[in-house]
Amino acid sequence: MNWFDSKRRQNFLIWEWFPRPENIRYRNAISAMDDTIYKIIRQRRESGEDPGDLLSMMMAARDEDDGSGMSDQQLRDEIATLMLAGHETTANALSWTWMLLAQNPDAEVKLHEELQQVLQGRSPTIEDLPQLRYASAVITESMRLYPPVSLVGREAVEDVEVGDYFIPEGCVVMLSQWVMHHSPKYFDAADAFQPERWLGDLEKQLPRGVYFPFGDGPRICIGKGFALMEAVLILATVAQQYQMKLVPEHKIIPQPSITLRPEHGIQVTLNRR
Structure with missing residues (x-):
């Protein structure tokens, strides 16, 4: 990376x-x-x-x-892909989520109210996911502001015109989740952390290609469903036990590498609930 x-x-x-x-x-x-x-x-x-x-x-x-x-080579390639695409992306998404919750205490309070109401102190299971609507909205909003993959490329298989632009066959077009996810044309208070915006049908109402943290089209991330399930369950599990506070003076700098990750990490202090 x-x-x-x-x-x-x-x-x-x-x-x-x-x-x-x-x-x-x-x-x-x-x-x-x-x-x-x-x-x-x-x-x-x-x-x-x-x-x-x-x-x-x-x-x-x-x-x-x-x-x-x-072959061993094929197995190696599959495992390497899973290590990077199946681990680091979710870890980054959760890291940005903890940062955003620490910066937005009102959202953190709403998250814990839902966890207490739905789980009542027990560990979450897959069956709880439909009831953890705010927790899911927290992850969705976190990936809007800090998409684990902030830039993807697609190669034109034939000559095509998009708007006023002519794109020749073989040209690689870069699509930026970061740019689209922060567009004030589609999101009110585009730079604000507001999980509530996803509690309705916003994602279905948005034009295709506005919100696409997992990519889009035939090559959309194959692990989308698993990643969302995993992220919400981890968020609910850890948030019940700990509150995270950001370490003062530690600079958090987004690093747009293959994935979007904090260049110097995100330092927090853990307080057991």
Whole structure:
């Protein structure tokens, strides 16, 4: 992530293979990740165990044409994708959510009123999700203001005109969630944290492409449903037990790398409820 952000700042003009310190750290990080992943795959193959987790399901999958299974390289690629797309994005979304709740105590109070009413001190389950409407709105609003992925690209498969612009085949068009999510044309008080705006049918009323934290079209994030479920359940679980307060004087700077994350982290103090 740090390497990608550095390359973005350099307009991707410096070659990856050039022995700069950041390139060496990048290759070492990839190597360490690969060593870990291949070790997990090797141990699973040697043990022959099938605990029913995602790795075992991928190892059991067979090609419809020739019946072959995934190679170690294919498994590695799938696991690396899940580590980045399935972990870091949700972690970032929750990090920004805790920051926004700490900055907006009125919203935090409303969240806890709902958690007390719905859960009454017990841990949340999937069955509780329909009743955790404000908690869900908190996550939705957090991803509006700080979308875990703030920029996506799409390649034109044919010549096309969009508005007054001609886009030739093969041209890559960049779409910014950050820009659309902060547009005063579609959102009142666009820079304000207002989870209440999502308690009605706002998301259905918005034109397509205005709110798209998970992308859109055929390549929309395959984990959208799981990520939303996971984020709301984690928010409800942790918020029942702790209140987070931001550490004063610690600067929080959004870093638009592959994902949108706090460049120097978000420092908080935990107070048990």
